[in-house]
Each structure stands twice: as structure tokens, then as C-alpha cells.
Amino acid sequence: MSHQIVLHHLNASRSERLFWLLEELGLPYTVKVYYRLPGGAGPPELKKVHPFGRAPVVELDGELLAESGSIVRRLLALKDAPGRENLEDVTGDDSAFWSHWCEGSLMTFFQASALIGGSSQAFLAGAGGPISEEGNKSVGDYATWVTTNVLGAQSKVHLQEIEAYLAAHPGKYFSGTDKPGEGDILMLFPIRSLFEGSRKGKFEVGPATKAWFDKVKARPAVKKAFERLAKEEEGQKKSNL
Amino acid sequence: MSHQIVLHHLNASRSERLFWLLEELGLPYTVKVYYRLPGGAGPPELKKVHPFGRAPVVELDGELLAESGSIVRRLLALKDAPGRENLEDVTGDDSAFWSHWCEGSLMTFFQASALIGGSSQAFLAGAGGPISEEGNKSVGDYATWVTTNVLGAQSKVHLQEIEAYLAAHPGKYFSGTDKPGEGDILMLFPIRSLFEGSRKGKFEVGPATKAWFDKVKARPAVKKAFERLAKEEEGQKKSNL
Numbered sequence: 217m218s219h220q221i222v223l224h225h226l227n228a229s230r231s232e233r234l235f236w237l238l239e240e241l242g243l244p245y246t247v248k249v250y251y252r253l254p255g256g257a258g259p260p261e262l263k264k265v266h267p268f269g270r271a272p273v274v275e276l277d278g279e280l281l282a283e284s285g286s287i288v289r290r291l292l293a294l295k296d297a298p299g300r301e302n303l304e305d306v307t308g309d310d311s312a313f314w315s316h317w318c319e320g321s322l323m324t325f326f327q328a329s330a331l332i333g334g335s336s337q338a339f340l341a342g343a344g345g346p347i348s349e350e351g352n353k354s355v356g357d358y359a360t361w362v363t364t365n366v367l368g369a370q371s372k373v374h375l376q377e378i379e380a381y382l383a384a385h386p387g388k389y390f391s392g393t394d395k396p397g398e399g400d401i402l403m404l405f406p407i408r409s410l411f412e413g414s415r416k417g418k419f420e421v422g423p424a425t426k427a428w429f430d431k432v433k434a435r436p437a438v439k440k441a442f443e444r445l446a447k448e449e450e451g452q453k454k455s456n457l
Numbered sequence: 458m459s460h461q462i463v464l465h466h467l468n469a470s471r472s473e474r475l476f477w478l479l480e481e482l483g484l485p486y487t488v489k490v491y492y493r494l495p496g497g498a499g500p501p502e503l504k505k506v507h508p509f510g511r512a513p514v515v516e517l518d519g520e521l522l523a524e525s526g527s528i529v530r531r532l533l534a535l536k537d538a539p540g541r542e543n544l545e546d547v548t549g550d551d552s553a554f555w556s557h558w559c560e561g562s563l564m565t566f567f568q569a570s571a572l573i574g575g576s577s578q579a580f581l582a583g584a585g586g587p588i589s590e591e592g593n594k595s596v597g598d599y600a601t602w603v604t605t606n607v608l609g610a611q612s613k614v615h616l617q618e619i620e621a622y623l624a625a626h627p628g629k630y631f632s633g634t635d636k637p638g639e640g641d642i643l644m645l646f647p648i649r650s651l652f653e654g655s656r657k658g659k660f661e662v663g664p665a666t667k668a669w670f671d672k673v674k675a676r677p678a679v680k681k682a683f684e685r686l687a688k689e690e691e692g693q694k695k696s697n698l
Contacts, residue, residue: 313527324569374509
């Protein structure tokens, strides 16, 4: 049985995980690319796909799927996917933990930091009305204080948890097995951001976390995923000219 | 087979869900109560239980479980729980969606609002150093602007999604069935906050959402859960005197 799959992809977003999963599963898919507005928000076209206006959204045989953890679960349930055996057979406790923890804990701190960073800049640029020089300085000071002392401190604790788990499971994935699972697919997004994305150099990252990322990047499906992602973004840019 | 269960409960936190689930499952459990510090953070004693310093944490037969979605999944997997039949038999797609969506989407907006509200107050009270009257006003203006225009707007869209789903599944739970499931247990926390907690009166809440909450509150297990919660908090207060 073949499936009709459309991946609605927003640049620099959680949708990069789905490229990995779809390549790993060996499922053919088409991609629709959206670009963030200058302020970082998703474009209005994304709201036409799904009221949240966020990415990823996946169409699976005509059904609209949202929410990363839930989309990954649904795609892993396609037992007829040619590459299904490349991934953890049945989602175990470890994978399920990291899948929930990734968005429910780690990303809440990362995302709040990004939100405060972006929105304080917008506010200082006048999005909330005119602001004095002294007010400007205070809002900047507050944003720095909360992202560093409150959110940064919490993020650090969470990154140490990742490192401790991987160090205690040498050579394994977040599934606790030799094959990546639900938890690994979810963790790609925040961990990649620490090495190659918006969080590069902002946190101390341990050797076991680095080893996980290197091992993931060496997988043929991941290489294909990032090639496809780059090609789709480039192609869409051209078609928009 | 009987299980040894300890629920580490922080007042006004996500751990209230676990009272519901444990009562519904008919599993005996002991409770350890922690109280938030005046600023809202968890007390240092919670860090001794788990490095995150957050709640809930559940000890299940000697194993330490964290992360709400994952804890709920683990407890639902105890097929020998006397009340297991009160809940959705096997977690279906709908329940799994709401379980991920609850923390991964809705709560990220709710929590960022609470974070900005609490931390801006702390900052204005001097947590980040002295601040001028004009700086004070600007930080307050920024906090109001971002929680109302950015986070409030997103939260509203998400509450409309809840209402739309429940209205399309009259009389059903978030499981899509006649029995509550994983998604319902997770959704108790944010929905209760809209009617009886910190978000009361702050958002328009639709009739289908209200009907869900009334139906949940009428369940004997939920009544017992909130009675037990109140009793445990009260008991611990007395023992601290």
C-alpha cells in the first residue's frame, strides 16, 4: 500500500525532524515550503493549512496531522513503511519519555527564551508604542536577566540530564536500543540547534550528546533528509521569483 | 500484584492530574507535599527528589518517573490496576494527540505567560538590581504587551481548537470515546485553571469545554482525588507546625 504524504515545512522549525523520519521510513512525500516573516512568526499561508499557523503539519492520506510528537507517533504506526525496520520496533518507555520531555520540558525553556528575545526586540522597535531611552534599557536588562538567570539556568539542568542519560547508555539512542525511536526523532531539533543552529555556542554540551549527534548525522537517511530540505527550500525560493 | 507508589506533589501544579489518575486506577499511593516558594518556584527539597526540581515526580515500585505525559503513560500500562477498565482501553490517536498537544502546544503559551508575569514582578521588585520609575513602567508595559498581544492571542486560538474538537464529539472525552484516556488526564490541569485556577475569567471558554469539565468533576474518582489532595496539603501543613 502506498501513502499520500505532504509535509508542510517552515524554515528553521521543528519540521526538520519529519524529513529525517520520512527518509528513514522510505516513504515518498511532497513538500510545501513556508518562510518565516521578518519578525520570526509563521506566514499567514500556514494558517490556511491549520488554524495554529505553526509547523510541522503533515497530510497523511488526506488527514491533517499536527503536533510533532503526535505526527511522529502516527507515522511510526505505518507498519507497511519500507524502512520501518530501521527504527525501534515498538516505542519503549525510554523513547516515550524523551518524546514527551523534549517538547514538554526542554523546549518550553528554549522557546520562552526565543520568545522573550524576539518580542523584546520588537517591543523596543516600537511594536507596543513609543518607548523612551531609559525604558528601552530596562526592557533590555529584564530580557537578558530572565533569559540568562531563569531560563538559561533551567536549560542547563535539562542539558545535563540529556548528557547523563546518553553517558549511561553508551552507543545507544534515546530509545535505549541500537535503533533510533520516537524520542530520537523529537530530540533532533533541540540538539541540532546547539551545534548548528540558533543555540550554537550558548551552552556547554557534553561529549555523549556530541557523540549522539555525530552518530545521527552519519545515518544515510539523515544525510538525505538535510539534502532534501535544502533542495526544497532552494527550489521554492526560485519558484517565488 | 500490588504496587508501591509515592506521589511527590507540589501545590498548584501539574501533579493534580496524578491524583485523578491514581484514584481512577484504584491504586493505593502515599503523598509527599511540597510548597512553592513565595516567588512561585519549587522548593529546594524537590531538587533532592529529581534534578529538575519540578513536579510531578512519581515513584513506582522504586523507579523514579518524571514528565507528566510519560508518567501517565506508565501508570496506564499497569494492566493489573483494579480500575483500569474505567479508562480508555488502549490509547488511541485522539488521546495521544491531546496528550502531546497539551504540554507541547497549549501549556507552552500558558506557561510563558505565567513566567513573564512572575519574573517581571520579581525584576521590578529588584531581583535584577535597582530600577528607575520610568524603567519600571516600560518593563510592565512590555510584560502586558507580550502576554496579551502575543501569548494571549495564541492561547485563544488553542482554546478554540479544544472547543471545536469537543463540540464535534458530543458527550465524548478527549479520547474520542466514552471513557477518559491519556489526553483527558493531561487536559485536566489547563482546563481546570480556566474555571477554578489562575486563569479564571481571563479567557472566553466555550460550552463544550465547560460540559467536559462538569462531566469530569462529576466522576467519583475526581471527587475523591480533589478531597485527597486537599487533605494531604492540609495534613502536611499541620505536620510542619
